Amino acid sequence: xxxxxxxxxxxxxxxxxxxxxxxxxxxxxxxxxxxxxxxxxxxxxxxxxxxxxxxxxxxxxxxxxxxxxxxxxxxxxxxxxxxxxxxxxx
Ligand code: HEC
Numbered sequence: 089x090x091x092x093x094x095x096x097x098x099x100x101x102x103x104x105x106x107x108x109x110x111x112x113x114x115x116x117x118x119x120x121x122x123x124x125x126x127x128x129x130x131x132x133x134x135x136x137x138x139x140x141x142x143x144x145x146x147x148x149x150x151x152x153x154x155x156x157x158x159x160x161x162x163x164x165x166x167x168x169x170x171x172x173x174x175x176x177x178x
Contacts, residue, residue, distance in 0.1 A: 091101070097132070097138075099166075099167050099170050099171070100170065100171050100174060100175075102163075102171075103139050103168045103169070103171025103172070104122060104169040104171050104175075105147075106137060106160065106164045106167055106168040106171070107119070107122050107124075107168050107171055107172065108124075110164065111156065111160055111164065111167065111168050113172075114126060115122045115128070115129070116128035116153065117130070117132050117176060118131040118132060118133065119132045119133060119176065120129075120133055120175075120176055120178065121175035122175070128152075129153055132172055132175075132176045133176055134141055135144065135176070136176045137151035137172060137173060137175060137176060138173050139169045139170060139172075139173040142168070142169035142173055143165060143166070143174045146160065146165050147165060147169060148152045154159040164177065
């Protein structure tokens with residue numbers, strides 16, 4: 089159990105790094121855990137997307153949000169989507 093939790097925390101922290109850094113998510117989205125207040129895209133604390141919905145949006149893009157497949161690695165996409173789905177609930 090504890091090992092699983094350590095891994096989950098690592099994925100969460102990695103996802104937060106991607107959100108604030110290379111993924112550029114914070115430039116467009118409000119998410120209180122990340123301390124971001126941008127309003128180009130929907131407020132993630134309000135729409136509370138699950139992991140699958142977030143993976144779809146990040147991989148394929150949606151509306152003016154750019155597709156990030158090929159820009160972010162699959163690992164980064166998974167991590168940032170895990171992070172968003174968990175932290176949006178907070
Ligand atoms: C250039 C601005 C921009 C960036 C960068 C951006 N987004 Fe978005 N995002 C948007 C906009 C705008 C929408 C709404 C699109 C629509 O519904 O037409 C959106 C929608 C979403 C949605 C909702 C998808 C749905 O099914 O309704 C999620 C989840 C999301 N973004 C997560 C992210 C994550 C995670 C990142 C970083 C990897 C990111 N976004 C980067 C602008 C952006």
